[in-house]
Amino acid sequence: MKAWMPLIFLFSLGMGFLLVTQSSVSGGQHLYVSASSLDYYAVNIEAEKETIETYRTLLEETRLRLEELESMDEGDEQEAYLASLQSELELYAMASGSLAVQGPGVSILVDDGEGELMSWNVNDILVHDLDLLLILNELKYAGAEAISVNGQRIVDSTSITCSGYTVRINGIVYAPPYEIKAIGDSARLSSVLVGPNGYGTLLSEVYDLVFRLTVENNVVIPAYTRARTYQYAEIAREGEGN
Numbered sequence: 001m002k003a004w005m006p007l008i009f010l011f012s013l014g015m016g017f018l019l020v021t022q023s024s025v026s027g028g029q030h031l032y033v034s035a036s037s038l039d040y041y042a043v044n045i046e047a048e049k050e051t052i053e054t055y056r057t058l059l060e061e062t063r064l065r066l067e068e069l070e071s072m073d074e075g076d077e078q079e080a081y082l083a084s085l086q087s088e089l090e091l092y093a094m095a096s097g098s099l100a101v102q103g104p105g106v107s108i109l110v111d112d113g114e115g116e117l118m119s120w121n122v123n124d125i126l127v128h129d130l131d132l133l134l135i136l137n138e139l140k141y142a143g144a145e146a147i148s149v150n151g152q153r154i155v156d157s158t159s160i161t162c163s164g165y166t167v168r169i170n171g172i173v174y175a176p177p178y179e180i181k182a183i184g185d186s187a188r189l190s191s192v193l194v195g196p197n198g199y200g201t202l203l204s205e206v207y208d209l210v211f212r213l214t215v216e217n218n219v220v221i222p223a224y225t226r227a228r229t230y231q232y233a234e235i236a237r238e239g240e241g242n
Contacts, residue, residue, distance in 0.1 A: 094146075097155035097224040101146045103183040105219040106190060108135065110203070111177035111210035127176050127209060129162040134199050135180060136160075142192045144182040146221045150174045153224035170226060177210070186215045 093099035110132070113125030136154060139147055147154040152169045161168050166175045182189055193200035194213055204211040 097146070097153045100221065100223045101183060102218055102220045103145070104186055104217055105144070105181065105183040105215075106186050107214045107216055107219065108180040108182075108193070108200070109177055109210065109212040109214075110135065110180065113208045114210060125208065126165060127167070127178060129160045129167050131199075131203065131209075132160050132167060132178060132180070135193065138192045138199055139180075139182045139184070139189055142184065142188040144184040144189060146183045148181045148221045150179055151222055153222055155224045157228065170224075181219050181221055183219050183221060190215060 090099065094101055110127050112127055132149060136147060136149070149160070149169050152158070152172065152174075158170055159168070163173050166173045167178070168174075190213055192198055193211075195201065200211045200213060203209040
């Protein structure tokens with residue numbers, strides 16, 4: 001055997017080892033993966049697992065609901081559908097004011113001043129539309145869910161304006177006293193009006209008007225019964241108009 005034959009064998013063996021090592025690296029390039037990257041991948045994997053589990057839960061709930069619907073006969077299914085529609089109808093009726101409602105709240109009496117007129121202007125001891133509007137605004141701010149004034153339900157289209165010594169509410173003229181009813185958290189409704197800076201306190205202590213607030217466990221507020229028509233507004237449908 002020639003002396004250079006072992007050298008060729010060792011050289012070939014080394015080249016083969018290098019080729020095998022190089023081929024085992026992805027894309028022919030060695031990439032370094034840091035510990036922070038591994039943590040990042042681990043967090044993302046856990047998040048994906050949670051997402052998959054959420055979808056599995058939703059899928060199972062949907063499957064059970066589908067089985068429930070499939071097991072119902074036509075009469076039961078129709079009854080459940082009508083009950084759902086009735087519930088939604090009542091909710092919208094309450095929101096629009098077209099349904100009488102009841103619940104805890106407050107009753108407020110506002111009347112012209114009882115004391116002597118301290119100035120030449122008689123308007124100083126009269127209840128004005130602005131007084132009622134400010135009281136209603138405070139009640140809404142405190143979360144009142146339904147309000148009425150002298151039996152008139154206050155809705156989005158309600159107007160309150162002065163008409164001489166009287167006030168026009170929803171187109172009907174009323175003379176004092178004015179009885180305001182509101183349904184909501186009675187503590188909050190009371191605090192915004194009879195607190196140190198409340199408008200009710202201002203009316204009674206500064207302007208000497210009559211302002212009495214009573215907390216009630218059950219306030220009944222009638223429905224808005226006047227016709228509501230829309231001459232200019234119409235439903236905006238997707239894809240129509242600008």
